[in-house]
Amino acid sequence: MAKKDKAPQVADTGHEWDGIRELTNPPPRWWMISLHASWIFCLVYLVLYPSIPLLHGSTKGLLGWTQIKEFKEAVAENDAIKAPYLKKVADMDGQALMADPAMRNFAESSAKALFGDNCAACHGAGGQGAAGLFPNLADDDWLFGGDFDTIVESITDGREGSMPAHEGMIEDAQINQMADFVLAAAQGKASKQGFIRFDENGCSGCHGEDAKGGVINDLGSGAANLTDGIWRFGGSREDILRTIRYGVNEDPADVPKTRIAIMPAFGEKLSPEAIKMLAVKVHQFGGGK
Ligand code: HEC
Ligand code: HEC
Structure with a gap:
């Protein structure tokens, strides 16, 4: 009974269950502040950012923010950080590049993505190749050569080893x-x-x-x-x-069973810096020398 009498002066809503009355106390102050803060936030967001979906696109918002713009800014920022390193890569020869730990590190990590995008489809993610089709780059056994400059040459100009078909040539x-x-x-x-x-x-x-x-x-x-x-x-x-x-790389129209072994040239597709960085990675794959 004493409990029930504690807030007799507060008006109630008229609802009562087993002697428990529902009072009309206002919600706590912190709760009201949060409520108003959240709708004000929504309104400000609605005005500043793209928000309301329309038939074609949505409202633009006063700030002009777009995901693409944010992405482009992030890319530009990234490029600005990389620029001095790339300049150094352009100026350094292979030996110097591999001897400088910071530059070598930069080259290897940049080349990781480049290799994944351009090379892994044939040579495998770890450079292990595919038996009978694409050479293993990770075994330090080279067809054309595993020194830095030769690797750069293989990537820039491509390779097409050739061996004549000996059928009909010898008994x-x-x-x-x-x-x-x-x-x-x-x-x-x-x-x-x-x-x-x-x-x-x-x-x-x-x-x-x-x-x-x-x-x-x-x-x-x-x-x-x-x-x-x-x-x-x-x-x-x-x-x-x-x-x-x-043989190898005979014209398949004449010799259907010839082995095909063509490494495409990347000289026009990738920058010289990108090729140098890839060469560092490939050289590293092969165990270096
Ligand atoms: C005009 C150069 C040329 C001549 C001549 C030549 N080869 Fe080759 N041979 C190659 C090249 C280049 C390759 C590797 C192809 C590649 O990977 O691009 C090769 C690959 C091979 C392979 C495959 C090796 C492997 O690891 O799978 C064998 C086996 C081989 N040659 C045997 C011979 C034999 C035996 C002769 C003589 C009858 C001969 N070749 C003549 C250029 C030649
Ligand atoms: C379409 C498949 C393909 C792609 C993509 C490709 N390669 Fe090759 N690569 C080959 C083939 C096939 C050979 C062997 C050519 C021959 O035997 O004459 C080769 C050879 C090489 C060699 C010479 C290996 C040696 O033993 O001397 C290097 C180095 C190389 N590739 C690196 C790369 C790099 C780096 C990339 C990516 C920028 C790349 N390749 C992309 C198919 C490919």
Whole structure:
């Protein structure tokens, strides 16, 4: 009873449940302030920002804010931060770039996105390639060369290693002999006689007398090292026979089973700075040198 009498002077709404009356006390002050603050905020927001949906688009708001504008400002801000670094990349040679920890770090992190956008579709996210199709960039085994300048050249100009189809060029028996030779060479078991035949069949002209590849110039020729057990197109006897018979990058209209190995040129698509940064990353993939 005492409890019930505590606020007798406050008017009630006339509702009562088991002796509990509903009073007409005003809501607390903090609650009223929040209520008014929130509708004032809504009104101000409505006036300043795009808000009310119309048939085509929405009201623009006094501030002229748009998501696109905010995005562009963020990009411009980012570009401004990167500009001095990019200038440095342009001025530095490969050696200097890789020796400077801050610049190397910058190059590698920028190249991450570049590689994902331009290269990963073929070479894989980690540069691991795809067996028989796209070379592994992460094994430090190079067709054209793994030094910085050669990598830059591979990316800028593209690559298209070529090997003639030997079917019809040499006897089928010789083709089979050469496949056996390649299998043996990959295990370091090739005979002297084998190396002589390799030379007689004209293979050494590209793959080198020791079959270790890359002899046309110092930068490599794309001719694979046949002695390291690392296969570009596959190491089964069948795979090897196919490569010897039908060659690499012959015109597929003439030789449908030829191996296709075309690295597109990026010189027109990417800036020289972007290519340099990618080269740092690819060099890093390969374990560096
Ligand atoms: C359409 C597929 C494709 C794309 C995209 C591609 N590559 Fe290649 N890349 C290849 C092929 C195929 C080869 C091998 C060419 C050959 O054997 O003659 C190659 C070769 C290379 C080589 C030479 C490897 C060596 O052993 O000497 C480098 C370096 C390279 N690519 C880097 C890149 C980088 C960096 C990018 C992205 C900017 C890229 N590639 C994008 C297919 C591609
Ligand atoms: C005109 C140069 C040229 C001649 C001649 C040549 N090759 Fe090649 N060969 C290449 C190139 C270039 C490649 C690598 C293709 C690529 O990845 O772009 C290759 C790749 C190969 C491969 C694949 C290696 C792998 O890792 O999968 C084999 C096997 C091979 N050659 C064997 C031979 C044999 C055997 C002969 C002689 C009958 C021969 N080649 C003659 C240029 C040549």
